[in-house]
Amino acid sequence: xxxxxxxxxxxxxxxxxxxxxxxxxxxxxxxxxxxxxxxxxxxxxxxxxxxxxxxxxxxxxxxxxxxxxxxxxxxxxxxxxxxxxxxxxxxxxxxxxxxxxxxxxxxxxxxxxxxxxxxxxxxxxxxxxxxxxxxxxxxxxxxxxxxxxxxxxxxxxxxxxxxxxxxxxxxxxxxxxxxxxxxxxxxxxxxxxxxxxxxxxxxxxxxxxxxx
Ligand code: HEM
Numbered sequence: 093x094x095x096x097x098x099x100x101x102x103x104x105x106x107x108x109x110x111x112x113x114x115x116x117x118x119x120x121x122x123x124x125x126x127x128x129x130x131x132x133x134x135x136x137x138x139x140x141x142x143x144x145x146x147x148x149x150x151x152x153x154x155x156x157x158x159x160x161x162x163x164x165x166x167x168x169x170x171x172x173x174x175x176x177x178x179x180x181x182x183x184x185x186x187x188x189x190x191x192x193x194x195x196x197x198x199x200x201x202x203x204x205x206x207x208x209x210x211x212x213x214x215x216x217x218x219x220x221x222x223x224x225x226x227x228x229x230x231x232x233x234x235x236x237x238x239x240x241x242x243x244x245x246x247x248x249x250x251x252x253x254x255x256x257x258x259x260x261x262x263x264x265x266x267x268x269x270x271x272x273x274x275x276x277x278x279x280x281x282x283x284x285x286x287x288x289x290x291x292x293x294x295x296x297x298x299x300x301x302x303x304x
Pocket of ligand 1: 134135137138139140141142143144145148181184185188204210213214215216217220254257258261262
């Protein structure tokens with residue numbers, strides 16, 4: 093897999109890395125200062141969940157950016173953005189298990205198996221796990237590019253489940269989760285249109301080759 097062109101600015105990767113940690117540091121700071129509001133645990137849980145979803149969408153935007161804008165540099169950030177989505181999903185889950193439910197396993201099991209928004213949240217998390225574990229170059233070599241790419245298409249399913257998790261969680265004002273779902277839908281649509289076009293072009297080439 094040929095590495096995409098140089099990043100627009102050399103500090104972009106460390107800059108995005110540092111920037112991705114700012115919400116965590118800010119939240120920890122607010123937590124320590126007691127300025128997180130009346131229900132700090134719910135605030136933290138929701139903010140980490142939102143960050144997980146935002147980074148997942150950002151990593152899924154890399155290929156559409158190449159297809160629509162011809163930008164190849166976002167592909168250099170895709171792995172880091174995907175790993176931050178997994179990182180914040182882990183922090184989100186850990187906040188729920190350790191801080192919110194204080195390791196009350198019977199309640200936890202009941203929640204992630206019975207409450208439907210939690211079931212899809214947990215399913216999204218379980219999907220992110222193999223993607224994070226196979227995010228290394230060594231995994232691409234071991235699996236082979238075709239199988240690796242097929243596996244990492246699961247990122248879209250994780251995105252859909254996370255959007256549904258968000259939608260079912262809010263119940264009343266669904267505008268915000270709907271907006272995230274629309275962004276995810278648009279990114280997926282770009283991929284589907286491109287896949288259909290590629291398949292059609294290939295079929296045409298084969299037809300004209302066999303006609304020749
Ligand atoms: C591991 C399984 C998961 C559990 C147990 C879980 C649990 C929760 C809980 C309890 C809330 C609501 C907190 C409240 O009532 O205030 C929540 C909200 C949320 N979670 Fe999860 N979640 C999980 C996985 C995920 C994943 C993988 C993502 C994204 C990739 C995610 C994204 C969100 C979002 C966006 C919200 C709503 C944030 C808001 O309202 O501002 N969750 N989750």
